[in-house]
Amino acid sequence: MEKKIDVELNAVRKTFGSNVVVDNFDLKIEQGECISFLGPSGCGKTTTLNMIAGFLDPDGGEISIKGKRMNGVPSNKRDLGMVFQTYSLFPHMTVAENVAYGLKLRKMPKAEIKDKVRKILELVKLPHVADRYPKQLSGGQRQRIAIARALVIEPSLLLLDEPLSNLDAKLREELRDELKRLHKETGVTTIFVTHDQEEALYLSDRIVVLDHGKVEQIGTPWDIYNRPASEFVHTFIGKSNRLPGTVRGSANGGMAVQTDAGFVLEAFADGRTFTTGESVVAYVRPEKIRLTESGALADTVRAAGTIRQLSFLGSFVECEVEVGSALVTVRMQMQDGLADYTAGRQVGLTWNPKDVFVFPRKEQ
Ligand SMILES: Nc1ncnc2c1ncn2[C@@H]1O[C@H](COP(=O)(O)OP(=O)(O)O)[C@@H](O)[C@H]1O
Ligand SMILES: [Mg+2]
Structure with missing residues (x-):
């Protein structure tokens, strides 16, 4: 059976003034895939993610999620979970309140919210920090909670923008394993933005290698490493x-x-x-x-x-x-x-x- 396409980018383009930041980006993401956008700083990864998220409008081309054209659809109507590089938890709310936030917005009954928050904190292996405030957590714990908060709403798409970049090497590796496990357990379609080739090779079903707003290659980690489409791809990876x-x-x-x-x-x-x-x-x-x-x-x-x-x-x-x-x-x-x-x-x-x-x- 053919896999369902969850996200489709068709000739997507974005310019800032005369600067073409994303050029002619075509991509089809299958349901349940983990796709990385990999490339050096400034190559257009975040800009592309922000267009998929609905924070930016493309200047050209089309974006569809689950078969629906998204151009003009506001971010909160796109059913997304998002995690950024810097911790985006609300400092005046406890961990449980942070995680519950998206469910409250959706007007879910209290008992159901409580149950979902408990389950998701167990999934990220932090049930014991439910009553703490973000400042009482380590950097790695805060990112785990940010991931829990993104997953608890059971989004149709999870968008991660360099979520590990602010952590030290050991924690980064731990959380990388954790993301892999969470992806396997939830099966949520995921886009992972990174400039770190090892992270991309480790986590992704497929990698999109970007340079100066252009797609250089789309392929499995094996393809990208062993059959590079260009000199840029070969030298960027390893x-x-x-x-x-x-x-x-x-x-x-x-x-x-x-x-x-x-x-x-x-x-x-x-x-x-x-x-x-x-x-x-x-x-x-x-x-x-x-x-x-x-x-x-x-x-x-x-x-x-x-x-x-x-x-x-x-x-x-x-x-x-x-x-x-x-x-x-x-x-x-x-x-x-x-x-x-x-x-x-x-x-x-x-x-x-x-x-x-x-x-x-x-x-x-
Ligand atoms: N709001 C903006 N206004 C003007 N230029 C921008 C804006 N946002 C990003 N850019 C430029 O677009 C390019 C791509 O940025 P970005 O998508 O953030 O790259 P990456 O996430 O790959 O590091 C960069 O040259 C950046 O300076
Ligand atoms: Mg970026």
């Missing part, structure tokens, strides 16, 4: 070695890139067409490169280099290897017999050509 070069020709269904650094990289074109002589940039992620004994396994060694620096980072080690005139970062798990690798040592580097991404080189 660390990667950038190796400018020239296409030397095709071989074995892939191609060879002569890097400016002086060695040859084999790569697969992943459906893109390149011509011999074309200027390109090739990328390989640090965790996709393996170090080998230099000279051994001659047919699999793809480049040779010298270790310049090793950095211990707990569960892995990062290694800077000089290859030609490039410094290539290699990331190794700790079990790799690392004691053998020391600065100054000659090594071979191997990679799977499928892990080498090639994009046209932009004019500088």
